[in-house]
Amino acid sequence: MSEARVKFVLDEREIPTHWVNLMTDLPGEAPPPLHPGTKQPAGPDDLSPIFPMALILQEVSSEPEIEIPEPVREAYKLWRPTPLYRAWRLERELDTPAHIYYKYEGASPPGSHKPNTAIAQAYENARAGIRGLTTETGAGQWGSALAFACSLFGLECEVFMVGSSYDQKPYRRSMMQTWGATVHRSPSTLTDSGRAQQAHPTGSLGIAISEAVEVASARADTNYALGSVLNHVLLHQTVIGQEAAAQMDMAGEQPDVVVGCVGGGSNFAGLSFPFVRRVLRGEAKMRFLAAEPSACPTLTRGTYRYDFGDTAGLTPLMPMYTLGHDFVPPPVHAGGLRYHGDAPMLCGLVRAGVVEARAYRQNETFAAAVRFARSEGIIPAPEPAHAIRAVIEEADAAREAGEPRVILFGLCGHGNFDLAAYDAYLAGELEDPEFSEQDMDEALAALPPAPAIA
Amino acid sequence: MSEARVKFVLDEREIPTHWVNLMTDLPGEAPPPLHPGTKQPAGPDDLSPIFPMALILQEVSSEPEIEIPEPVREAYKLWRPTPLYRAWRLERELDTPAHIYYKYEGASPPGSHKPNTAIAQAYENARAGIRGLTTETGAGQWGSALAFACSLFGLECEVFMVGSSYDQKPYRRSMMQTWGATVHRSPSTLTDSGRAQQAHPTGSLGIAISEAVEVASARADTNYALGSVLNHVLLHQTVIGQEAAAQMDMAGEQPDVVVGCVGGGSNFAGLSFPFVRRVLRGEAKMRFLAAEPSACPTLTRGTYRYDFGDTAGLTPLMPMYTLGHDFVPPPVHAGGLRYHGDAPMLCGLVRAGVVEARAYRQNETFAAAVRFARSEGIIPAPEPAHAIRAVIEEADAAREAGEPRVILFGLCGHGNFDLAAYDAYLAGELEDPEFSEQDMDEALAALPPAPAIA
Numbered sequence: 021m022s023e024a025r026v027k028f029v030l031d032e033r034e035i036p037t038h039w040v041n042l043m044t045d046l047p048g049e050a051p052p053p054l055h056p057g058t059k060q061p062a063g064p065d066d067l068s069p070i071f072p073m074a075l076i077l078q079e080v081s082s083e084p085e086i087e088i089p090e091p092v093r094e095a096y097k098l099w100r101p102t103p104l105y106r107a108w109r110l111e112r113e114l115d116t117p118a119h120i121y122y123k124y125e126g127a128s129p130p131g132s133h134k135p136n137t138a139i140a141q142a143y144e145n146a147r148a149g150i151r152g153l154t155t156e157t158g159a160g161q162w163g164s165a166l167a168f169a170c171s172l173f174g175l176e177c178e179v180f181m182v183g184s185s186y187d188q189k190p191y192r193r194s195m196m197q198t199w200g201a202t203v204h205r206s207p208s209t210l211t212d213s214g215r216a217q218q219a220h221p222t223g224s225l226g227i228a229i230s231e232a233v234e235v236a237s238a239r240a241d242t243n244y245a246l247g248s249v250l251n252h253v254l255l256h257q258t259v260i261g262q263e264a265a266a267q268m269d270m271a272g273e274q275p276d277v278v279v280g281c282v283g284g285g286s287n288f289a290g291l292s293f294p295f296v297r298r299v300l301r302g303e304a305k306m307r308f309l310a311a312e313p314s315a316c317p318t319l320t321r322g323t324y325r326y327d328f329g330d331t332a333g334l335t336p337l338m339p340m341y342t343l344g345h346d347f348v349p350p351p352v353h354a355g356g357l358r359y360h361g362d363a364p365m366l367c368g369l370v371r372a373g374v375v376e377a378r379a380y381r382q383n384e385t386f387a388a389a390v391r392f393a394r395s396e397g398i399i400p401a402p403e404p405a406h407a408i409r410a411v412i413e414e415a416d417a418a419r420e421a422g423e424p425r426v427i428l429f430g431l432c433g434h435g436n437f438d439l440a441a442y443d444a445y446l447a448g449e450l451e452d453p454e455f456s457e458q459d460m461d462e463a464l465a466a467l468p469p470a471p472a473i474a
Numbered sequence: 475m476s477e478a479r480v481k482f483v484l485d486e487r488e489i490p491t492h493w494v495n496l497m498t499d500l501p502g503e504a505p506p507p508l509h510p511g512t513k514q515p516a517g518p519d520d521l522s523p524i525f526p527m528a529l530i531l532q533e534v535s536s537e538p539e540i541e542i543p544e545p546v547r548e549a550y551k552l553w554r555p556t557p558l559y560r561a562w563r564l565e566r567e568l569d570t571p572a573h574i575y576y577k578y579e580g581a582s583p584p585g586s587h588k589p590n591t592a593i594a595q596a597y598e599n600a601r602a603g604i605r606g607l608t609t610e611t612g613a614g615q616w617g618s619a620l621a622f623a624c625s626l627f628g629l630e631c632e633v634f635m636v637g638s639s640y641d642q643k644p645y646r647r648s649m650m651q652t653w654g655a656t657v658h659r660s661p662s663t664l665t666d667s668g669r670a671q672q673a674h675p676t677g678s679l680g681i682a683i684s685e686a687v688e689v690a691s692a693r694a695d696t697n698y699a700l701g702s703v704l705n706h707v708l709l710h711q712t713v714i715g716q717e718a719a720a721q722m723d724m725a726g727e728q729p730d731v732v733v734g735c736v737g738g739g740s741n742f743a744g745l746s747f748p749f750v751r752r753v754l755r756g757e758a759k760m761r762f763l764a765a766e767p768s769a770c771p772t773l774t775r776g777t778y779r780y781d782f783g784d785t786a787g788l789t790p791l792m793p794m795y796t797l798g799h800d801f802v803p804p805p806v807h808a809g810g811l812r813y814h815g816d817a818p819m820l821c822g823l824v825r826a827g828v829v830e831a832r833a834y835r836q837n838e839t840f841a842a843a844v845r846f847a848r849s850e851g852i853i854p855a856p857e858p859a860h861a862i863r864a865v866i867e868e869a870d871a872a873r874e875a876g877e878p879r880v881i882l883f884g885l886c887g888h889g890n891f892d893l894a895a896y897d898a899y900l901a902g903e904l905e906d907p908e909f910s911e912q913d914m915d916e917a918l919a920a921l922p923p924a925p926a927i928a
Contacts, residue, residue, distance in 0.1 A: 025486065025487075025551075026486060026548070026551035026552065027486050027551055027552075029483055029485060029486075031483060032479065032480060032481050032483075033479075094480070097479075097480035097481055098480065098481075098559075098850070098851045098852075099851075105552075109626070127581060129851040129852050129853065131890070168851055171847075171848045171849075171851075172563070172851065190893075190894070190897065191890075191893040191894065193897075194893035194894065194896050194897040194900070195853065195890075195893055195896075197896070197897070197900055198844060198847050198848075198853055198893070198896045198900065199847060199848060199853075200848055390652060393625075393652050393653060394625045394652075394653060394654055395625075396552070397552045397553070397583040397622055397625075397626065398552075398583050399583065399649065399652055399653075436585070436645075436649075436890040436891065437890065439644075439645040439648035439649055439652070440644070440645065440648065442648050442649075442651070442652045443644065443647075443648040443651070446648070446651055446652065
């Protein structure tokens with residue numbers, strides 16, 4: 021064991037020079053997003069009021085690789101490349117012949133993978149002469165990442181934070197403010213969208229999105245930034261998988277299965293897409309496993325069709341697995357996984373059978389997280405706890421089959437801001453909600469009329 | 475700038491193989507600790523009821539280097555080597571010709587430098603057949619580190635947490651519990667020391683130490699672990715400075731001044747001692763600057779003499795700068811710096827003029843920390859914010875003198891668990907206590923009778 025390497029580190033000069041645009045590799049033709057009013061394919065111009073053209077061009081790009089601007093790579097150096105770990109201690113704990121590796125994104129200042137795209141978005145907006153960005157945040161990971169990124173590029177940052185989170189997670193709010201951001205409790209009285217929702221004081225992600233988009237639309241010098249789902253967001257995250265691929269080469273192994281948790285899909289895409297490209301191009305064979313909460317089982321129980329990205333129906337209609345755009349998931353602690361749909365690119369891969377999905381209950385994910393923390397040390401965020409739960413299942417299967425299996429998973433954030441949830445779990449007081457048949461009926465009834473997908 | 479390196483990383487095979495024992499390099503003869511009862515020099519046997527012999531031998535060792543056991547190096551690999559950063563963005567923000575480097579210890583799972591010694595102590599206790607460790611914790615950094623270390627070596631861990639912190643910082647408690655530790659609110663009813671203090675329900679570090687020592691003394695299979703002050707604790711931390719020295723070589727520069735915050739002294743010693751050795755041996759010239767809080771200014775205003783390490787007077791008398799063993803510092807947020815004395819080895823260096831000390835007010839340290847967070851990204855813990863304040867002073871002096879100056883400082887932990895303090899600072903509601911003349915008079919009156927130091 022003393023010869024065995026625990027951690028594979030890269031020098032900052034090995035930060036990828038390009039992002040991987042998987043769009044060109046996807047099987048079949050991708051259904052276009054539709055304008056919410058006309059239901060006709062939405063073009064770049066429909067996005068220009070709230071996004072800079074450089075990001076819109078990335079959103080619709082058909083280039084297989086897109087160069088990472090040098091100032092973005094410079095900012096990445098503040099924490100990238102991130103380490104890849106061999107989970108020797110977890111393997112012993114699980115008594116498995118599987119080799120388990122994890123890519124750790126919690127080393128970033130905000131503590132997750134989110135700044136990979138926040139940095140890229142802040143840079144392009146600053147370069148376009150934009151003065152400030154607005155966004156929404158639920159649990160606070162995305163808002164923190166954007167506040168951090170804006171502080172590096174001299175942009176103002178205005179975050180609409182879901183009311184219940186604003187009250188319950190004051191430390192995430194303080195973190196954003198420390199980086200200089202302004203944080204509004206949503207629904208606020210600053211926007212029409214907020215004023216119309218004063219009867220729902222706890223707020224929702226949908227309301228917060230509406231407020232942020234409304235402010236960005238109304239001000240010429242202000243844009244909006246989204247932390248997942250869109251093509252350019254997934255694109256920016258592919259630095260994760262490219263680094264992981266180089267580090268797996270250092271370890272002298274290739275993954276048999278790549279595992280990640282899925283909310284909107286940016287973490288999963290970031291780790292897996294560089295490997296998916298190899299598979300789609302016939303250069304490698306491996307499985308891809310998406311782990312989601314049973315309380316919000318979009319990929320395992322959702323319907324594949326056009327739906328809105330937000331609750332209010334202001335965004336383009338996107339082709340995706342959805343539980344209905346006005347479905348409000350139960351308040352599981354994996355706040356980053358509480359989204360009614362998923363990134364269209366990822367949904368296409370699930371539909372094509374390239375990516376498989378499994379759903380897990382909240383308590384079993386926390387049990388997996390505690391097992392991980394007591395063997396590997398790092399306390400995971402509740403979101404990647406879903407990936408760990410899936411990894412344990414894979415490791416157990418390897419032992420039962422008596423076969424070696426190389427598992428790579430994404431540990432996309434630490435749980436330093438989620439310890440109240442661990443507290444509840446350890447006290448046996450954590451709820452264990454599941455998506456019900458009644459939820460499904462209500463979801464289906466609420467789906468908007470939209471063209472069918474071929 | 476695109477060619478310039480931001481981060482200097484080492485491979486895990488470059489984790490130091492030995493700790494640096496500065497004891498043999500110190501100028502003059504070190505005054506021995508004294509038995510609290512007899513006031514005669516305390517020997518190894520006086521410590522054996524609560525420490526394993528391997529650590530006691532390290533405590534009194536006259537070997538210049540002590541080999542790091544392989545299982546300790548293996549555990550270090552979970553986060554070591556830690557990165558050294560060139561603070562380009564802070565330099566620009568300060569408009570200084572100085573080159574600023576920082577060694578970041580917040581990458582460890584508990585978020586500070588503390589596990590460097592927690593791992594070493596847990597290992598030696600496990601090897602000696604001990605079943606569990608007790609300790610005290612104030613703000614929770616040390617308790618978290620020991621809980622983490624015990625989880626890796628299969629030891630039980632029992633932490634007496636100062637009552638007021640237990641109530642105000644539930645997340646640090648949850649963190650310890652997630653790693654499997656048992657956390658008691660101190661004063662508890664489990665010990666004589668605790669039962670005698672039920673009239674002081676908010677507790678104190680002194681009471682918590684007494685409880686932890688009492689439990690360890692009473693059980694044959696249980697030992698006690700201390701997170702700072704003692705020689706062997708400082709010894710274990712010297713991995714920091716050895717790595718930093720190798721990384722400064724990579725950067726092609728040598729520090730003109732090494733800066734760190736001081737509570738008990740283990741962080742400062744860990745970074746500086748490998749450099750201090752070079753200076754004491756005439757191999758290099760540089761300054762060493764210890765930053766402490768004005769609210770607890772041990773090195774700048776304390777008296778150098780024998781005093782107890784704890785409030786109750788149960789520990790050996792140690793030669794140190796002290797504000798009096800029953801001085802209770804005001805509740806500044808840098809909980810790790812609220813100690814009435816300092817490590818004897820460090821005090822000897824201050825007395826010899828090798829290390830200089832400066833004290834800073836709470837608000838100016840938070841101002842420095844926010845400036846750092848908005849340029850470098852990482853939000854510092856309140857303790858290293860004192861070092862950052864001193865660094866800004868050095869950087870300003872370099873600009874005024876129009877001279878280059880290479881500054882190396884220790885960023886010994888992140889501030890993820892201290893955001894309530896940032897909140898108070900940003901709201902202008904942070905108190906700014908200072909040690910008063912009356913405090914000094916009371917401190918001097920409370921000093922115990924003890925032999926003079928030559």
